[in-house]
Amino acid sequence: MSNTSRDTLQRFSFDNTDIRGEITHLQDSYREVLRRHQYPPRIAVAVGELMAATALLSASLKFAGRLTLQMRLPGNVTLLQAETNEKGQLRAIARYDESAGDSELRFDDGQLVITIEPEQGQRYQGIVSINGGNIAQALEEYFTQSEQLGSHFWLACDGQTAAALMLQKMPTPAGQVTDTDAWDRVSHLASTIRNDELLGLDAATVLHRLFHEEQTRIYPASELSFFCTCSKPRIANALHQMGYDELNSMIEENGKIDITCEFCQQSYVFDRPQVEELFPERNPH
Ligand SMILES: [Zn+2]
Structure with missing residues (x-):
């Protein structure tokens, strides 16, 4: 042992x-x-x-x-x-x-x-x-x-x-x-x-x-x-699936999106630019 x-x-x-x-x-x-x-x-x-x-x-x-x-x-x-x-x-x-x-x-x-x-x-x-x-x-x-x-x-x-x-x-x-x-x-x-x-x-x-x-x-x-398998990219992926409009209204309400992992209590914060980055197709350069 x-x-x-x-x-x-x-x-x-x-x-x-x-x-x-x-x-x-x-x-x-x-x-x-x-x-x-x-x-x-x-x-x-x-x-x-x-x-x-x-x-x-x-x-x-x-x-x-x-x-x-x-x-x-x-x-x-x-x-x-x-x-x-x-x-x-x-x-x-x-x-x-x-x-x-x-x-x-x-x-x-x-x-x-x-x-x-x-x-x-x-x-x-x-x-x-x-x-x-x-x-x-x-x-x-x-x-x-x-x-x-x-x-x-x-x-x-x-x-x-x-x-x-x-x-x-x-x-x-x-x-x-x-x-x-x-x-x-x-x-x-x-x-x-x-x-x-x-x-x-x-x-x-x-x-x-x-x-x-x-x-x-x-x-x-x-x-x-x-060990917790949560990570910012995984949370971002889950947020992306909620759709742009839903995320946008969350930002309107609180100025940011704050997600806490249920398992490890780690907090992940996304501000408006970070939400925009999740939808590159909406912001073509
Ligand atoms: Zn976690």
């Missing part, structure tokens, strides 16, 4: 089985998100859990692109969203009614949406409905329904650190797996993990504690970090 980053993703597998796993710890990247938003406690915890889940899924990005995990919810917390890319960069937000705080963070109805957007190629989106439970259960349901993969997720967050553990049963042709009751046995071992252990112990210690009697193979850890 690296000493330089406290945000890591560790893959592992079990010999002679079709089971693989991942474990992640997020500290700096999670705190960067909290530093930019004053989330009420339960929302902060849910954002941490969703970020940790997204970090686990980042390992499945084998190409340049973005993976977004979204929970659309029925209460006054309407959206939890976390994103990652092939570099393990993470960002996250919650949308909620600030006057109501976290009083209604509800998972009894809604949708879990996973979107994968390669820089080159076809966008993929999978959706499952949420009918109670928690984020981990919604993810297990997603992998059962959409991917036909048996999965178990354990997510933990204490408002300072977020961590997650996942086991997944890969599709393997019959006959290639010699240890056929491994899934039940390993799942049971993993289910003995306590939240404080998952949050407080490093990956190697957790894996040893849970699986020391199993033939476990641990791969090199990768590092994760906070």
